[in-house]
Amino acid sequence: xxxxxxxxxxxxxxxxxxxxxxxxxxxxxxxxxxxxxxxxxxxxxxxxxxxxxxxxxxxxxxxxxxxxxxxxxxxxxxxxxxxxxxxxxxxxxxxxxxxxxxxxxxxxxxxxxxxxxxxxxxxxxxxxxxxxxxxxxxxxxxxxxxxxxxxxxxxxxxxxxxxxxxxxxxxxxxxxxxxxxxxxxxxxxxxxxxxxxxxxxxxxxxxxxxxxxxxxxxxxxxxxxxxxxxxxxxxxxxxxxxxxxxxxxxxxxxxxxxxxxxxxxxxxxxxxxxxxxxxxxxxxxxxxxxxxxxxxxxxxxxxxxxxxxxxxxxxxxxxxxxxxxx
Amino acid sequence: xxxxxxxxxxxxxxxxxxxxxxxxxxxxxxxxxxxxxxxxxxxxxxxxxxxxxxxxxxxxxxxxxxxxxxxxxxxxxxxxxxxxxxxxxxxxxxxxxxxxxxxxxxxxxxxxxxxxxxxxxxxxxxxxxxxxxxxxxxxxxxxxxxxxxxxxxxxxxxxxxxxxxxxxxxxxxxxxxxxxxxxxxxxxxxxxxxxxxxxxxxxxxxxxxxxxxxxxxxxxxxxxxxxxxxxxxxxxxxxxxxxxxxxxxxxxxxxxxxxxxxxxxxxxxxxxxxxxxxxxxxxxxxx
Numbered sequence: 001x002x003x004x005x006x007x008x009x010x011x012x013x014x015x016x017x018x019x020x021x022x023x024x025x026x027x028x029x030x031x032x033x034x035x036x037x038x039x040x041x042x043x044x045x046x047x048x049x050x051x052x053x054x055x056x057x058x059x060x061x062x063x064x065x066x067x068x069x070x071x072x073x074x075x076x077x078x079x080x081x082x083x084x085x086x087x088x089x090x091x092x093x094x095x096x097x098x099x100x101x102x103x104x105x106x107x108x109x110x111x112x113x114x115x116x117x118x119x120x121x122x123x124x125x126x127x128x129x130x131x132x133x134x135x136x137x138x139x140x141x142x143x144x145x146x147x148x149x150x151x152x153x154x155x156x157x158x159x160x161x162x163x164x165x166x167x168x169x170x171x172x173x174x175x176x177x178x179x180x181x182x183x184x185x186x187x188x189x190x191x192x193x194x195x196x197x198x199x200x201x202x203x204x205x206x207x208x209x210x211x212x213x214x215x216x217x218x219x220x221x222x223x224x225x226x227x228x229x230x231x232x233x234x235x236x237x238x239x240x241x242x243x244x245x246x247x248x249x250x251x252x253x254x255x256x257x258x259x260x261x262x263x264x265x266x267x268x269x270x271x272x273x274x275x276x277x278x279x280x281x282x283x284x285x286x287x288x289x290x291x292x293x294x295x296x297x298x299x300x301x302x303x304x305x306x307x308x309x310x311x312x313x314x315x316x317x318x319x320x321x322x323x324x325x326x
Numbered sequence: 327x328x329x330x331x332x333x334x335x336x337x338x339x340x341x342x343x344x345x346x347x348x349x350x351x352x353x354x355x356x357x358x359x360x361x362x363x364x365x366x367x368x369x370x371x372x373x374x375x376x377x378x379x380x381x382x383x384x385x386x387x388x389x390x391x392x393x394x395x396x397x398x399x400x401x402x403x404x405x406x407x408x409x410x411x412x413x414x415x416x417x418x419x420x421x422x423x424x425x426x427x428x429x430x431x432x433x434x435x436x437x438x439x440x441x442x443x444x445x446x447x448x449x450x451x452x453x454x455x456x457x458x459x460x461x462x463x464x465x466x467x468x469x470x471x472x473x474x475x476x477x478x479x480x481x482x483x484x485x486x487x488x489x490x491x492x493x494x495x496x497x498x499x500x501x502x503x504x505x506x507x508x509x510x511x512x513x514x515x516x517x518x519x520x521x522x523x524x525x526x527x528x529x530x531x532x533x534x535x536x537x538x539x540x541x542x543x544x545x546x547x548x549x550x551x552x553x554x555x556x557x558x559x560x561x562x563x564x565x566x567x568x569x570x571x572x573x574x575x576x577x578x579x580x581x582x583x584x585x586x587x588x589x590x591x592x593x594x595x596x597x598x599x600x601x602x603x604x605x606x607x608x609x610x611x612x613x
Contacts, residue, residue: 039444095371163463170454174440177506180407180433180516181458182425228490230445 019139022147023206023245029154031241032161033195034216035234039172047213048106050200052083054113054209057134069146076201083109084193137208137269139249153202157195208269222280225287240279248272360385360514360545366415368405375401381573386543388536390550393566394589399549403516432512434503442492448502449487455509477505497528517548
């Protein structure tokens with residue numbers, strides 16, 4: 001156990017290196033695209049997309065019959081987009097509000113996914129398919145080709161955001177102005193949604209459907225505390241997400257799981273999410289200017305200053321004598 | 327529908343030949359048409375909010391759209407800009423389709439329509455007005471930056487260019503929005519309640535700006551709430567209450583009977599307006 005622990009920490013094992021590179025790149029992509037998802041108020045849609053992608057994984061497995069990551073990813077992508085389209089459809093065709101539509105799609109699709117994945121696991125006794133690792137994520141079950149797929153997805157996401165940075169900035173800040181300028185806002189909105197979906201499904205094996213949206217939301221929200229500049233926010237968000245992904249992946253590998261379980265370690269998704277949450281809490285309290293500590297400090301010094309001023313005026317008034325007061 | 331080419335003005339059916347060249351400032355002869363709204367109806371969830379509006383908006387004028395809450399004032403603006411689908415009708419701008427007239431248009435949305443805690447500076451927001459001409463892949467350069475700074479200076483915000491937008495007052499935020507419209511270098515400005523919730527100094531600055539736009543031949547169409555200032559600020563007025571009640575030069579149509587029809591007998595408002603009408607028609611009243 002002890003040597004194994006140091007092997008993982010020191011990246012001696014090539015599998016560990018590959019898995020870490022995969023989750024790290026995934027974190028970077030999630031942190032970057034997550035910034036726009038949060039600013040466009042699409043974070044919960046991202047969560048619904050993630051949950052909605054589970055039945056897609058199962059359907060793809062039914063069709064292909066084996067754990068082929070690219071096929072499962074395509075299935076997840078199709079169902080994730082179907083979920084997003086269902087939300088948009090319900091919202092525009094009925095009078096149900098968006099939050100209810102999100103909850104509806106999230107629950108309905110996820111329920112279907114759990115039913116399908118249970119059926120699959122009962123069916124194929126020998127080939128366990130590893131579909132359960134898609135629910136909470138298991139980086140240990142990732143193979144080298146998975147990391148390459150994630151690297152490709154991350155490259156597509158980063159390149160698109162880099163090229164269309166100013167378009168996304170305008171879309172997120174003032175969609176109506178962009179539309180009045182004749183920009184194709186619907187296309188840009190759909191593109192952003194597609195990037196969110198892509199990032200979500202690429203993260204399924206490592207983080208899982210339940211918590212992948214957290215990797216979009218938490219680092220972006222944490223980054224907002226540190227800066228007033230969108231470019232800097234996107235970079236900080238990416239950095240926080242990479243850190244959380246790497247720390248979470250290592251933690252899930254070295255902390256022993258419950259005794260008797262076949263797999264070593266904890267599920268990766270919760271570990272990564274927890275690491276991100278810790279970084280968020282630190283940002284929320286400690287960030288200069290926007291953080292809570294800085295806020296309280298400002299209030300405190302303002303009060304002290306006002307009290308001092310009041311005392312001074314009183315002292316001056318008393319010095320002048322009673323007839324000077326109005 | 328005929329779409330007039332920009333350089334074949336003699337063939338433009340919407341513009342009478344004799345009135346194409348007019349002196350700057352509030353002219354007395356009929357001006358060429360900036361916006362032609364033809365039988366426009368707009369509905370949200372099958373409930374009409376604008377009903378069969380048919381109006382021409384002249385160019386080189388300051389035009390107010392007035393009417394009670396829910397009268398469809400913002401909706402008319404959005405319908406002209408193509409931001410809401412038309413249930414029926416057409417809109418032409420300078421005799422062209424909206425798509426071909428986009429580069430002539432600037433837009434100032436309602437201030438409350440955006441999140442002012444967004445991580446951008448005042449300068450960043452003004453630069454957004456240049457994105458349209460930059461196209462997809464180019465980034466704002468020195469020239470755009472200079473234009474943005476010049477616009478910020480014009481609205482008295484140069485010193486606050488690098489301030490994050492949440493640290494600006496309501497009036498300053500409105501000035502930033504106006505500066506963003508200025509760098510669009512348009513001929514036709516649509517503004518949704520530019521005077522809402524601004525301080526007196528900003529109101530004065532905006533009025534000066536509107537007059538400067540008119541002086542240089544531009545047209546402003548603004549949703550306006552404050553009936554008292556309509557005769558002082560605007561040359562032309564559209565009175566709206568789902569349907570178009572009246573449209574024309576302010577001194578002709580901004581009358582007590584028309585206000586009565588538009589607002590349906592809300593007395594306090596009408597008293598204010600009557601006062602405004604009286605002042606504007608009194609001899610020597612400020613124009």
